[in-house]
Amino acid sequence: MENKKINIVIVDDHPIVIEGLKMMLNSQLGFTVSKSFTSGLELIDFIRNHKVDIILLDITLPDSNGTELCREIKKISPATSVIMFSNRSERSIIMQSVQNGASGYILKNTSIDELVECIQGAYSGNIVFCEEIRHIISKPSQNDFLVPRLTKREKQILQMVAEGKTSITIADELFLSPLTVDTHRxxxxxxxxxxxxxxLISLALQQNMIEGSK
Structure with missing residues (x-):
């Protein structure tokens, strides 16, 4: 286990960014950058046949949108942790990335120490953000001023919906009829x-009304 290195793939449309990251990450104990790509299509072809622990994924690529690409990656390789690595800091993009399965969001001006810490955290199964992104998502958004009041049962069902459970599954677990669950939904x-x-899940996530990995 001690010899196991975290296998990292970098996807960015700027070769100079890729080379800089490769040099920094390969110098870290326990990390290896096995591959890099400048387009989403190349990455998808690769992960169909290769196991990857961490993907550092840029938001803007010549052939795809990073947040949508993240969703596709998670369908093909659910065990791979995707960390968005971008200059974009809009709250909506950050939340959409997490909604699409990203394990974290890091800005490109992040220090190497913070980047390493975030990669290790994502590899351990956590949702990770650099300090600047944590600050952005902690600020109230426009939606926060209209936080809906939920009953205890609605909160319970909201959480289960966020976990991807169907109305039938929720009904079975809560001893309710599927019709009652659909009414709550x-x-x-x-x-x-x-x-x-x-x-619904995206809005609830923005308002910190869903429990999740920290």
Missing amino acids: KNLLQKFQAKNSTE
Whole structure:
């Protein structure tokens, strides 16, 4: 186990960024950068046939959007931890990335020590953010001023929806009828003014109403 190195892949459309990261990360004990790509398509082809522990993924690529690419990566390789690595710091992009399965979000001006710490944290199964991103997501958003009031049962069902459970599964676990669960879900959508479950979860995440990995 001591000889096991964290296998990292870098995806960025700037070769100079890739080379700098490679040099820094390969010098760290326990890390190895096995591959790098400048496009999303190349990465997808690679992960279909190779095991990867960590992917450092830029948001803006010539052939794809990083947040959508993250979703695709997690479908193909659920065990791979994706850390978004970007200059973009909009709260909506950060939240969308996490919603699509990212294990973290780091800005490109992050120090090497903080980057190493975040990679180790994501490898251990945690959701990680650099200090600047933690500061951004801790600030109230416009949606925070309209935090809906939920019943105890609605909070319970909201959490289970966020965990990806179906109405039938939720009904079985809570000893309710599927119809009752569907009614609660409709009420949640209405209270959050959300169009669908994905938007519901995103809004609840922004308002810290869902428990998750820290």
